[in-house]
Amino acid sequence: MxxxxxxxxxxxxxxxxxxxxxxxxxxxxxxxxxxxxxxxxxxxxxxxxxxxxxxxxxxxxxxxxxxxxxxxxxxxxxxxxxxxxxxxxxxxxxxxxxxxxxxxxxxxxxxxxxxxxxxxxxxxxxxxxxxxxxxxxxxxxxxxxxxxxxxxxxxxxxxxxxxxxxxxxxxxxxxxxxxxxxxxxxxxxxxxxLGLSPKMTADTGFDALCHAVEGLASPGANCMIDALGFQSVSLILKNLPAAVRDGNNLEARSKMLVASNMAIMSFAMSGLFFPVHNIAHAVGGQLRISHGEANAVLLPVVLKEFSRYYIPRAEELARAFGVYKEGAPPESLLVEVVEAVRELQQKCGVKPVFDTKITGMGLENLFWAVKFDPAGIFYPLPDDIIKSCLGSCFEKQ
Ligand SMILES: [Fe+2]
Known part of the structure; x- marks a missing residue:
């Protein structure tokens, strides 16, 4: 090393x-x-x-x-x-x-x-x-x-x-x-x-999870980011379902606040590579979907569709999500990470796609919104990735 x-x-x-x-x-x-x-x-x-x-x-x-x-x-x-x-x-x-x-x-x-x-x-x-x-x-x-x-x-x-x-x-x-x-x-x-609804708890918790993942996966990551990212993912996996299930669980609520606090610093210090937030900001801005909900739906979609971006950091992501297997190729580790996120969505009642049905011009407008979103200025997403992510996150007609 x-x-x-x-x-x-x-x-x-x-x-x-x-x-x-x-x-x-x-x-x-x-x-x-x-x-x-x-x-x-x-x-x-x-x-x-x-x-x-x-x-x-x-x-x-x-x-x-x-x-x-x-x-x-x-x-x-x-x-x-x-x-x-x-x-x-x-x-x-x-x-x-x-x-x-x-x-x-x-x-x-x-x-x-x-x-x-x-x-x-x-x-x-x-x-x-x-x-x-x-x-x-x-x-x-x-x-x-x-x-x-x-x-x-x-x-x-x-x-x-x-x-x-x-x-x-x-x-x-x-x-x-x-x-x-x-x-x-x-x-x-x-x-x-304590008074937050299960849906708000889940959506905001997934925002924190996205911050940790964007930090961990960033080409700008370093050992400080890893430390905060690893610990926040681990706290979220354990405490987010508990907080959604029982809003009065003070320990889970407390640990989610700490996880959120650590996750944002791993995100903010990681060098402006934010693929999930890039799409979430554009979709949220155009369709007035809350930031948390946009991230909650998009996280596994972007991890899967943009796998080539995440592969170099698949081992770190797999370790953070507790799904690392010695000797497994990065491609299969990433599949396990996506599965772990999907499982968390299920436990927290997060829908796998947005309720909105959107096609044709609507999709075209969203494509351009993502392409010109300020969150993507430092790391523009490839056109094929924008299209495949948008094609996978809305209800089919
Ligand atoms: Fe965020």
Missing amino acids: GAPKYFAWDYHTSVEVGSGCRTFAAQRFTEMGCRRVALITDKGLAEAGIVDQIKDIFEVQGSPALAGVYDRIEPDAVSRVINDCARWYRETAADGILALGGGSVLDSAKGVKLLLGMKATDIKELIPGNLGPYLKPLGKPLGIPHVAIPTTAGTGSEVSPIAVIYNEELRIKANILHPYIPADVALLDPDLT
């Missing part, structure tokens, strides 16, 4: 894990010197009483003050809403962001922080061509203390230097890469994920 190639690791966020750790939220803002915190969330969490739980923490502690609650975040981190939320933030004279929610809320809050930190008013201006790579030294500190509390276990958005922002005019999911958009502090409190 040779010496590992050069790689750098950047983990911006301080992560705390445990039942009840949300109660540290106000204290963490005090430690960062904040006086007025803006809580960014969505209506569902307000109606479920979770926003009130967080408000109570600030009331009990007394300071910093909660400057206000913005609960109008929409699914898919919509540009128009991000611009509106940044306007609201300025009016409240807040000096810190608390993001409470799933991937859409967490990504929207990152977009708001970017807008404020870069003193802009329209997020689309910061993502010309639907791709905003602000790598160091271009990406500078944004100067806004930021705590994130995820309420789903899937995106890992609380720690990733990536935000996916929906451009509603073009129906494209745009990407921002910035070293300072992750939260300063992430509080992974499984109590807040």
Whole structure:
């Protein structure tokens, strides 16, 4: 074995894990010197009483003050809403962001922080061509203390230097890469994920699994990525079915939050090779299918149809999924991996194809959407692979 190639690791966020750790939220803002915190969330969490739980923490502690609650975040981190939320933030004279929610809320809050930190008013201006790579030294500190509390276990958005922002005019999911958009502090409190439906639990869990697989399979993988990828796949295989079966299983919920957190870092540090996400973003953007569901259906399809991409890393994938057999050729190891993913789909109630029936012009439009999706800019998928994947993921007529 040779010496590992050069790689750098950047983990911006301080992560705390445990039942009840949300109660540290106000204290963490005090430690960062904040006086007025803006809580960014969505209506569902307000109606479920979770926003009130967080408000109570600030009331009990007394300071910093909660400057206000913005609960109008929409699914898919919509540009128009991000611009509106940044306007609201300025009016409240807040000096810190608390993001409470799933991937859409967490990504929207990152977009708001970017807008404020870069003193802009329209997020689309910061993502010309639907791709905003602000790598160091271009990406500078944004100067806004930021705590994130995820309420789903899937995106890992609380720690990733990536935000996916929906451009509603073009129906494209745009990407921002910035070293300072992750939260300063992430509080992974499984109590807040107990109310998730089995379907949301499964879909978001499969998003985390996709992150781990994209990281492990990447030509940019390294031993750090392998460590996080292996452990997150292993945690997901064991704990996702348990969390889907029994939503109140605190141990499974807790381990899924950790798995999601580790998986996104294996994905984000692996060098921008994202075949599954490339197709999922385009299909999700065009058909308004949730990110989790798109990944959940597409993962085994892409592994099978694009096997030539995964073969060089078939051994690592097979080891991660616990299906490695000494001396077996990589082709058969990959078949075993696909089987393991299909089995997990079944255990979690994930459908093998999208409900939508689509043919002719619909497929043609999707082909071009995948081809020009920003997630594929650094690693464009071959035309034959796009066609065979799209041909295998919808219900037949
Ligand atoms: Fe994802």
